[in-house]
Amino acid sequence: MALRPIIRFPNPTLSMSTEMVTQFDSSLHSLVDDLTDTMRAAPGIGITAPHIGVLQRVTVIELDRQTGPRTFVNPQIVWCSVETARHSEGSVSMPGISEEVERPSSIRVRYQTISGEALEEEARGLMAVCLQHEIDQLDGIFWIRRLSRLKRERAVNGLKS
Template sequence: MALRPIIRFPNPALGMSAEMVTRFDSSLRSLVDDLTDTMRAAPGIGITAPHIGVLQRVTVIELERQAGPRTFVNPQMIWCSEETERHSEGSVSMPGISEEVERPTSIRVRYQTISGETLEEEASGLMAVCLQHEIDQLDGIFWIRRLSRLKRERAVKRFEKLS
């Protein structure tokens, strides 16, 4: 387990789609361990492999430390509710910046475990927000692209001032 450097906005790698994981071996387990350590140190509640420069479809989400981290390999959203809600979002690649993003309130995802088992799960609330946010990142959609042009420009300017 090791901390890995986090790629910072506006690195072009944050706009690249991640590749499907096909090998469920010890290197995947090491990647998940590194992601967990890096996310906790950031600090954050979610991180993807692309955040550390690894273009693989892996995300780790930990909403509560005592519940432990959840790993989603090759996640894809297969259903979402028509009902939406706004929630404050940010990124470990753009620390110190957050904005409200509107997303479906409930979703269903299909993903694999680190051993390769395929599962489906419904999520709502913060877990639904995090899954959508991280799946976007795996698809090369950095979260600020979900903002209006004006809000996106303001967020970028605030981040540039912080950096």
């Protein structure tokens, strides 16, 4: 377990798509441990492997410290609701900046566990927001690309201040 340096926006790594995980071994377990430690120290509620420079399709989300972190390997959204909701979002790669983003309010995601077991589940509320945000990142879509041009410029200018 180790804290890893977080890549900061506008590093081009944050716009790169990730590779599917094919090896469910001790190196994956170490990566997940490092992601968890780094996310908690940031502090944040979600982090992806690209945030620490690793282009693998892995994310860790922890909405509640008592419940603990959840790991999603090779996640993909297989269904989205028509209903949408707005929620404030930010990134560990862009600390101190947040804006409202509109996304589907419910999703169904297919993923693998850290041991490789294939699962599918539906998410609503904050978990749905986090999964969509982190899966975007795994697809090379940094969260500010979901903003209007004006809001995106405001976010980038806020980072420079």
